[in-house]
Amino acid sequence: DTAVSQTPKYLVTQMGNDKSIKCEQNLGHDTMYWYKQDSKKFLKIMFSYNNKELIINETVPNRFSPKSPDKAHLNLHINSLELGDSAVYFCASSQGVTGEREYFGAGTRLSVL
Amino acid sequence: GESVGLHLPTLSVQEGDNSIINCAYSNSASDYFIWYKQESGKGPQFIIDIRSNMDKRQGQRVTVLLNKTVKHLSLQIAATQPGDSAVYFCAERQAGNMLTFGGGTRLMVKP
Numbered sequence: 001d002t003a004v005s006q007t008p009k010y011l012v013t014q015m016g017n018d019k020s021i022k023c024e025q026n027l028g029h030d031t032m033y034w035y036k037q038d039s040k041k042f043l044k045i046m047f048s049y050n051n052k053e054l055i056i057n058e059t060v061p062n063r064f065s066p067k068s069p070d071k072a073h074l075n076l077h078i079n080s081l082e083l084g085d086s087a088v089y090f091c092a093s094s095q096g097v098t099g100e101r102e103y104f105g106a107g108t109r110l111s112v113l
Numbered sequence: 114g115e116s117v118g119l120h121l122p123t124l125s126v127q128e129g130d131n132s133i134i135n136c137a138y139s140n141s142a143s144d145y146f147i148w149y150k151q152e153s154g155k156g157p158q159f160i161i162d163i164r165s166n167m168d169k170r171q172g173q174r175v176t177v178l179l180n181k182t183v184k185h186l187s188l189q190i191a192a193t194q195p196g197d198s199a200v201y202f203c204a205e206r207q208a209g210n211m212l213t214f215g216g217g218t219r220l221m222v223k224p
Contacts, residue, residue, distance in 0.1 A: 041200050043202065043217075
Protein backbone atom coordinates (compact mmCIF):
# COMPACT_ATOMS: atom_id res chain seq x y z
CA ASP A 1 0.00 0.00 0.00
CA THR A 2 3.03 2.25 -0.61
CA ALA A 3 1.85 5.74 -1.59
CA VAL A 4 4.73 6.73 -3.89
CA SER A 5 6.87 3.90 -5.17
CA GLN A 6 9.88 4.14 -7.40
CA THR A 7 12.07 1.46 -8.95
CA PRO A 8 14.80 0.49 -8.85
CA LYS A 9 16.09 1.46 -5.41
CA TYR A 10 19.69 1.12 -6.53
CA LEU A 11 21.11 1.55 -10.00
CA VAL A 12 24.78 1.04 -10.83
CA THR A 13 25.83 1.60 -14.42
CA GLN A 14 28.66 2.62 -16.68
CA MET A 15 29.20 6.05 -18.17
CA GLY A 16 27.49 6.45 -21.51
CA ASN A 17 24.66 4.04 -20.78
CA ASP A 18 20.94 4.87 -20.92
CA LYS A 19 18.75 4.08 -17.91
CA SER A 20 15.22 4.65 -16.67
CA ILE A 21 13.68 5.11 -13.25
CA LYS A 22 9.99 4.46 -12.78
CA CYS A 23 7.58 6.11 -10.38
CA GLU A 24 3.98 5.40 -9.49
CA GLN A 25 1.65 7.02 -6.97
CA ASN A 26 -1.63 5.57 -5.71
CA LEU A 27 -2.78 8.70 -3.90
CA GLY A 28 -4.89 10.05 -6.72
CA HIS A 29 -2.71 13.15 -6.87
CA ASP A 30 -2.66 15.40 -9.91
CA THR A 31 0.98 16.50 -9.76
CA MET A 32 4.21 14.52 -9.76
CA TYR A 33 7.83 15.62 -9.44
CA TRP A 34 11.39 14.48 -9.88
CA TYR A 35 14.08 15.77 -7.51
CA LYS A 36 17.82 15.22 -7.47
CA GLN A 37 19.58 15.05 -4.10
CA ASP A 38 23.34 15.53 -4.09
CA SER A 39 25.89 14.25 -1.61
CA LYS A 40 25.32 17.34 0.58
CA LYS A 41 21.63 16.41 0.84
CA PHE A 42 20.49 19.43 -1.18
CA LEU A 43 17.15 18.72 -2.89
CA LYS A 44 16.84 20.23 -6.35
CA ILE A 45 13.62 20.14 -8.35
CA MET A 46 14.06 18.80 -11.86
CA PHE A 47 10.59 18.39 -13.34
CA SER A 48 6.95 18.68 -12.42
CA TYR A 49 3.97 17.24 -14.27
CA ASN A 50 0.31 18.04 -13.69
CA ASN A 51 -2.20 15.64 -15.25
CA LYS A 52 0.45 14.38 -17.67
CA GLU A 53 1.45 17.91 -18.73
CA LEU A 54 4.90 19.33 -18.05
CA ILE A 55 4.64 22.42 -15.85
CA ILE A 56 8.13 22.82 -14.40
CA ASN A 57 11.35 22.09 -16.21
CA GLU A 58 14.30 23.44 -14.32
CA THR A 59 17.73 23.75 -15.87
CA VAL A 60 18.34 20.09 -16.53
CA PRO A 61 20.41 18.64 -19.41
CA ASN A 62 18.44 17.38 -22.40
CA ARG A 63 19.75 13.92 -21.59
CA PHE A 64 17.03 13.78 -18.92
CA SER A 65 13.59 13.13 -20.35
CA PRO A 66 10.54 12.62 -18.15
CA LYS A 67 7.53 10.74 -19.45
CA SER A 68 4.08 10.63 -17.91
CA PRO A 69 1.84 7.97 -19.51
CA ASP A 70 -0.94 8.84 -17.06
CA LYS A 71 -1.27 11.03 -14.01
CA ALA A 72 -0.30 8.17 -11.68
CA HIS A 73 3.06 7.57 -13.35
CA LEU A 74 6.09 9.72 -14.02
CA ASN A 75 9.17 7.98 -15.35
CA LEU A 76 12.62 9.46 -15.82
CA HIS A 77 14.83 8.38 -18.68
CA ILE A 78 18.47 9.41 -18.73
CA ASN A 79 20.62 9.13 -21.84
CA SER A 80 24.40 9.01 -22.04
CA LEU A 81 24.95 8.88 -18.30
CA GLU A 82 27.81 10.95 -16.87
CA LEU A 83 29.72 10.70 -13.62
CA GLY A 84 28.01 13.87 -12.36
CA ASP A 85 24.62 12.21 -12.64
CA SER A 86 25.45 10.09 -9.61
CA ALA A 87 22.96 11.11 -6.93
CA VAL A 88 19.76 10.02 -5.26
CA TYR A 89 16.67 10.74 -7.34
CA PHE A 90 13.33 11.20 -5.61
CA CYS A 91 9.89 11.06 -7.08
CA ALA A 92 7.12 12.94 -5.28
CA SER A 93 3.46 13.75 -5.76
CA SER A 94 0.98 16.32 -4.47
CA GLN A 95 -2.66 17.24 -4.81
CA GLY A 96 -3.26 20.42 -6.76
CA VAL A 97 -0.91 22.09 -9.18
CA THR A 98 2.17 23.05 -7.14
CA GLY A 99 3.16 24.21 -3.73
CA GLU A 100 1.12 21.73 -1.77
CA ARG A 101 2.40 19.14 0.64
CA GLU A 102 4.49 16.67 -1.32
CA TYR A 103 4.72 12.95 -0.68
CA PHE A 104 8.07 11.40 -1.51
CA GLY A 105 9.15 7.99 -2.68
CA ALA A 106 12.06 6.16 -1.05
CA GLY A 107 14.55 7.31 -3.67
CA THR A 108 16.74 5.71 -6.32
CA ARG A 109 20.46 5.81 -5.69
CA LEU A 110 22.18 6.10 -9.06
CA SER A 111 25.90 5.39 -9.25
CA VAL A 112 27.65 6.05 -12.53
CA LEU A 113 31.06 4.39 -12.82
CA GLY B 114 17.10 33.16 -6.60
CA GLU B 115 17.81 32.86 -2.93
CA SER B 116 17.43 29.58 -1.14
CA VAL B 117 16.00 28.62 2.19
CA GLY B 118 18.74 27.60 4.67
CA LEU B 119 21.81 27.11 2.51
CA HIS B 120 23.89 24.87 4.77
CA LEU B 121 23.75 21.37 6.25
CA PRO B 122 24.65 22.06 9.86
CA THR B 123 24.59 19.36 12.51
CA LEU B 124 22.78 19.56 15.80
CA SER B 125 23.79 17.08 18.47
CA VAL B 126 21.51 16.60 21.46
CA GLN B 127 21.24 14.26 24.40
CA GLU B 128 18.39 11.78 24.42
CA GLY B 129 15.51 13.23 26.41
CA ASP B 130 16.49 16.84 25.80
CA ASN B 131 14.47 19.20 23.62
CA SER B 132 15.76 20.01 20.13
CA ILE B 133 15.34 23.22 18.20
CA ILE B 134 16.08 23.27 14.50
CA ASN B 135 16.12 26.65 12.81
CA CYS B 136 15.49 27.79 9.28
CA ALA B 137 15.83 31.24 7.75
CA TYR B 138 13.73 31.91 4.69
CA SER B 139 14.22 34.70 2.22
CA ASN B 140 10.86 35.33 0.55
CA SER B 141 8.56 37.57 2.57
CA ALA B 142 5.70 36.64 0.21
CA SER B 143 5.83 32.96 1.24
CA ASP B 144 2.54 31.86 2.71
CA TYR B 145 3.05 28.18 3.53
CA PHE B 146 5.86 26.30 5.25
CA ILE B 147 6.57 22.63 5.81
CA TRP B 148 9.04 20.62 7.85
CA TYR B 149 10.22 17.28 6.49
CA LYS B 150 12.26 14.53 8.14
CA GLN B 151 14.57 12.35 6.08
CA GLU B 152 15.98 9.23 7.69
CA SER B 153 18.98 7.46 6.23
CA GLY B 154 18.08 5.61 3.05
CA LYS B 155 14.55 6.99 2.91
CA GLY B 156 12.67 9.80 1.27
CA PRO B 157 11.64 12.99 3.06
CA GLN B 158 8.55 12.50 5.23
CA PHE B 159 6.11 15.22 6.24
CA ILE B 160 6.25 16.27 9.88
CA ILE B 161 4.20 19.43 10.25
CA ASP B 162 3.16 22.49 8.30
CA ILE B 163 2.08 26.03 9.06
CA ARG B 164 0.42 28.80 7.10
CA SER B 165 1.51 32.41 7.29
CA ASN B 166 -1.63 33.48 9.16
CA MET B 167 -0.39 31.50 12.16
CA ASP B 168 2.72 31.85 14.30
CA LYS B 169 2.62 28.53 16.10
CA ARG B 170 1.35 25.05 15.45
CA GLN B 171 1.71 21.94 17.57
CA GLY B 172 1.78 18.28 16.72
CA GLN B 173 2.76 15.21 18.63
CA ARG B 174 6.06 16.14 20.35
CA VAL B 175 6.72 18.76 17.65
CA THR B 176 6.00 22.47 17.49
CA VAL B 177 6.62 24.79 14.57
CA LEU B 178 7.11 28.49 15.20
CA LEU B 179 6.92 31.11 12.50
CA ASN B 180 8.31 34.61 12.92
CA LYS B 181 7.43 36.55 9.81
CA THR B 182 9.09 39.71 11.04
CA VAL B 183 12.54 38.17 10.83
CA LYS B 184 11.60 35.45 8.31
CA HIS B 185 12.46 32.64 10.65
CA LEU B 186 10.99 29.20 11.07
CA SER B 187 11.84 26.72 13.80
CA LEU B 188 10.99 23.15 14.63
CA GLN B 189 10.97 22.14 18.27
CA ILE B 190 11.10 18.46 19.19
CA ALA B 191 10.27 17.62 22.78
CA ALA B 192 12.02 14.78 24.62
CA THR B 193 14.21 13.89 21.66
CA GLN B 194 14.55 10.18 21.00
CA PRO B 195 17.13 8.15 19.02
CA GLY B 196 14.47 7.67 16.34
CA ASP B 197 14.46 11.41 15.77
CA SER B 198 17.99 11.22 14.31
CA ALA B 199 17.63 12.34 10.71
CA VAL B 200 18.10 15.25 8.34
CA TYR B 201 15.37 17.87 8.70
CA PHE B 202 14.33 20.14 5.85
CA CYS B 203 12.23 23.25 5.88
CA ALA B 204 10.37 24.23 2.73
CA GLU B 205 8.55 27.41 1.82
CA ARG B 206 5.98 28.27 -0.80
CA GLN B 207 5.09 31.57 -2.36
CA ALA B 208 1.41 31.45 -3.31
CA GLY B 209 0.97 29.83 -6.71
CA ASN B 210 4.54 28.66 -6.86
CA MET B 211 6.29 25.44 -6.05
CA LEU B 212 7.87 24.45 -2.77
CA THR B 213 11.47 25.55 -2.27
CA PHE B 214 13.54 23.36 0.02
CA GLY B 215 16.26 24.47 2.37
CA GLY B 216 19.61 22.75 2.68
CA GLY B 217 18.68 20.63 5.70
CA THR B 218 19.94 20.17 9.25
CA ARG B 219 21.28 16.90 10.55
CA LEU B 220 20.02 15.98 14.03
CA MET B 221 22.10 13.50 15.99
CA VAL B 222 20.71 12.10 19.23
CA LYS B 223 23.22 10.84 21.75
CA PRO B 224 22.05 8.00 24.02
